[in-house]
Amino acid sequence: xxxxxxxxxxxxxxxxxxASMVFNDGTPARVAALNDVDLVVETGDFVSLIxxxxxxxxxxxRLIANLLDPTAGDVRVNGKPAAQARLDQxxxxxxxxxxxxxxxxxxxxIELPLExxxxxxxxxxERVGEMLDLVKLPDRGSNMPWELSGGQQQRIAIARALASxxxxxxxxxxxxxxxxxxxxxxxxxxxxxxxxxxxxxxFVTHSIxxxxxxxxxxxxxxxxPGRITDTIDVELGGTRNEDTREKDAFYGKxxxxxxALRGSEMTGEARGIEDR
Amino acid sequence: MTASGVVKRVGSxxxxxVAFLGxxxxxxxxxxxxxxxxxxxxxxxxxxxxxxxxxxxxxxxTGKNALIGFLLGIVFGVLMSLLTVRFVGVESLxxxxxxxxxxxxxxxxxxILNNMLFGTTSQVPRRLMVMLIVFFVVFINxxxxxxxxxxxxxxLMRSYAATPxxxxxxxxxxxxxxxLFTAMRIAAPLAxxxxxxxxxxxxxxxxxxxxxxxxLNGSKDVTWAYVIGASVLGLTFYLVSSGLERxxxxxxxxx
Numbered sequence: 001x002x003x004x005x006x007x008x009x010x011x012x013x014x015x016x017x018x019a020s021m022v023f024n025d026g027t028p029a030r031v032a033a034l035n036d037v038d039l040v041v042e043t044g045d046f047v048s049l050i051x052x053x054x055x056x057x058x059x060x061x062r063l064i065a066n067l068l069d070p071t072a073g074d075v076r077v078n079g080k081p082a083a084q085a086r087l088d089q090x091x092x093x094x095x096x097x098x099x100x101x102x103x104x105x106x107x108x109x110i111e112l113p114l115e116x117x118x119x120x121x122x123x124x125x126e127r128v129g130e131m132l133d134l135v136k137l138p139d140r141g142s143n144m145p146w147e148l149s150g151g152q153q154q155r156i157a158i159a160r161a162l163a164s165x166x167x168x169x170x171x172x173x174x175x176x177x178x179x180x181x182x183x184x185x186x187x188x189x190x191x192x193x194x195x196x197x198x199x200x201x202x203f204v205t206h207s208i209x210x211x212x213x214x215x216x217x218x219x220x221x222x223x224x225p226g227r228i229t230d231t232i233d234v235e236l237g238g239t240r241n242e243d244t245r246e247k248d249a250f251y252g253k254x255x256x257x258x259x260a261l262r263g264s265e266m267t268g269e270a271r272g273i274e275d276r
Numbered sequence: 277m278t279a280s281g282v283v284k285r286v287g288s289x290x291x292x293x294v295a296f297l298g299x300x301x302x303x304x305x306x307x308x309x310x311x312x313x314x315x316x317x318x319x320x321x322x323x324x325x326x327x328x329x330x331x332x333x334x335x336x337x338t339g340k341n342a343l344i345g346f347l348l349g350i351v352f353g354v355l356m357s358l359l360t361v362r363f364v365g366v367e368s369l370x371x372x373x374x375x376x377x378x379x380x381x382x383x384x385x386x387x388i389l390n391n392m393l394f395g396t397t398s399q400v401p402r403r404l405m406v407m408l409i410v411f412f413v414v415f416i417n418x419x420x421x422x423x424x425x426x427x428x429x430x431x432l433m434r435s436y437a438a439t440p441x442x443x444x445x446x447x448x449x450x451x452x453x454x455x456l457f458t459a460m461r462i463a464a465p466l467a468x469x470x471x472x473x474x475x476x477x478x479x480x481x482x483x484x485x486x487x488x489x490x491x492l493n494g495s496k497d498v499t500w501a502y503v504i505g506a507s508v509l510g511l512t513f514y515l516v517s518s519g520l521e522r523x524x525x526x527x528x529x530x531x
Contacts, residue, residue, distance in 0.1 A: 095428050
């Protein structure tokens with residue numbers, strides 16, 4: 001690779017090249033979770049991964065986070081190997097279970113990644129205050145996790161994920177356990193937060209409207225073995241807000257994603273490897 | 277709690293206890309049972325009052341042995357479980373040994389310690405015995421608490437590039453605190469029982485069990501007076517440790 005191509009690599013938040021992930025290889029329980037997957041996420045993009053259970057969307061997210069090592073292929077984050085990006089804390093993570101530490105207050109939860117990064121105590125307190133404001137829970141810092149509603153817990157988890165200014169946010173069905181009203185509200189909040197912080201997002205979901213509403217691109221995946229079958233660009237024009245959900249273009253994209261999902265299922269059946 | 281709730285919770289057991297003692301007293305009177313076989317509660321009570329200073333003294337001896345062994349057992353139990361969780365190799369070395377030591381009956385260990393290591397003038401073998409029993413309970417429970425951490429928490433810590441020590445201190449140890457309190461509640465009465473049984477198998481002429489043993493040839497009301505001391509001691513240990521556990525649990529889950 002020549003020197004001149006370096007800057008192009010750096011602009012890419014995520015680059016997955018020919019990644020495969022096989023669990024329990026060589027045993028009867030062998031599972032091909034991902035097969036030869038390529039994915040590029042440009043800096044500033046919001047990309048959703050959607051597909052049926054077992055399509056490997058969570059596995060792909062964990063490869064990007066370097067929580068798993070691919071059995072084949074290469075994963076680069078911010079132009080670095082994924083392992084280095086993890087050590088540099090180039091990304092923040094949020095899960096379906098908020099994963100708040102129940103023995104720490106909300107503020108102490110947000111503070112944890114800063115503590116581990118060795119931030120100065122005064123800077124930490126300042127940053128925690130900023131983050132509580134960002135997720136609109138300025139008075140909840142001293143509450144314990146069980147004193148917060150499901151939606152509030154998820155806000156704290158997002159605040160924690162973004163506390164150390166990571167350029168990339170990885171989210172694994174973060175709103176999956178919330179009721180529909182809270183969920184839609186949180187989606188709009190997330191878009192505002194990402195716009196304010198210029199964060200790139202890779203977002204795993206199994207909700208089509210959620211993927212369409214949030215994303216610049218929806219990556220459609222299919223199971224058995226897990227692979228990417230389609231990528232749909234979502235242009236809805238202008239800033240997205242609650243009105244976006246009423247637009248024809250929004251419904252059009254939902255239909256497009258649904259058909260892409262159904263199409264990938266059909267080919268699955270045709271190949272006799274449908275996995276449900 | 278309502279007034280009738282209090283009456284139900286405290287009143288019923290109290291009434292039952294009084295009735296139990298009354299029936300006991302009546303049986304002893306009605307069948308004219310000799311104090312040598314079974315003394316009446318009233319006789320036990322007067323023996324207890326009469327010898328209160330001595331019963332108190334022996335209770336404090338046993339209580340001190342139990343408390344020292346209890347605290348040592350907690351310290352070693354916590355240290356060992358931290359070590360085994362942090363260094364995987366240590367676990368395969370230590371756990372079988374801990375299980376094996378726990379399987380040796382107290383009856384066997386105390387005379388060995390008395391005769392071989394400390395002679396018969398020391399309280400140390402008794403305290404060591406209590407320590408061994410408490411250690412095992414704490415070691416098993418705290419190890420479990422250190423291991424049973426949520427997968428999400430571990431993934432988060434990995435995403436923060438946390439070191440194994442940081443994971444131990446910031447995730448595993450806080451997770452195990454509740455398990456430690458549970459272990460203390462289980463081990464506290466065990467500590468008293470072990471201290472008592474250890475005294476029974478020789479050593480210095482002091483402690484509740486020694487009092488019980490020395491009074492067995494005479495009138496049994498004195499024996500029972502020491503039993504009162506033993507129950508009060510056991511109850512105290514249990515109430516304090518379960519109170520601590522509840523205090524912690526209340527702080528943790530009051531919502």
